[in-house]
Amino acid sequence: MRLNAITLICILLLIGAVGKSAQIGSHTWSPDAMEGPTPVSALIHAATMVTAGVFMIARCSPLFEYPPTALIVITFAGAMTSFLAATTGILQNDLKRVIAYSTCSQLGYMIFACGISNYSVSVFHLMNHAFFKALLFLSAGSVIHAMSDEQDMRKMGGLPPRSLLPMP
Numbered sequence: 391m392r393l394n395a396i397t398l399i400c401i402l403l404l405i406g407a408v409g410k411s412a413q414i415g416s417h418t419w420s421p422d423a424m425e426g427p428t429p430v431s432a433l434i435h436a437a438t439m440v441t442a443g444v445f446m447i448a449r450c451s452p453l454f455e456y457p458p459t460a461l462i463v464i465t466f467a468g469a470m471t472s473f474l475a476a477t478t479g480i481l482q483n484d485l486k487r488v489i490a491y492s493t494c495s496q497l498g499y500m501i502f503a504c505g506i507s508n509y510s511v512s513v514f515h516l517m518n519h520a521f522f523k524a525l526l527f528l529s530a531g532s533v534i535h536a537m538s539d540e541q542d543m544r545k546m547g548g549l550p551p552r553s554l555l556p557m558p
């Protein structure tokens with residue numbers, strides 16, 4: 391198989407997007423970044439940091455449409471990340487790490503959608519993900535605060551109903 395310049399450019403852009411969007415092979419930094427305060431975690435994982443790779447692939451879509459090899463690699467990377475991150479997230483006990491692996495899984499879905507040339511669906515899911523994941527992180531912060539800063543989900547049984555109200 392001859393690797394021409396456009397295919398090489400697409401693969402190198404994909405490697406950059408994989409690193410930025412916490413895809414398979416470089417997904418370990420994402421859950422470790424959840425040690426910070428909850429609003430910072432929400433900003434990093436919902437709106438700015440990890441979504442840049444998906445947006446770059448969607449933005450460069452005419453370039454990725456030319457070599458079919460690049461789309462196959464993108465589809466494979468997205469599908470594998472989605473499955474492996476969701477499977478790993480199920481096994482976690484830390485609330486923020488579960489949400490972080492959920493973000494990796496959702497980004498895998500977005501990359502997969504780009505790989506099958508459905509860029510509008512990918513960007514639509516990207517926008518929806520930014521809203522619901524930011525709200526999920528902030529809600530998790532409220533629950534963690536109500537549980538005296540406990541992030542282990544095994545110790546979160548029996549939250550008092552009054553603590554779930556937004557007002558004191």
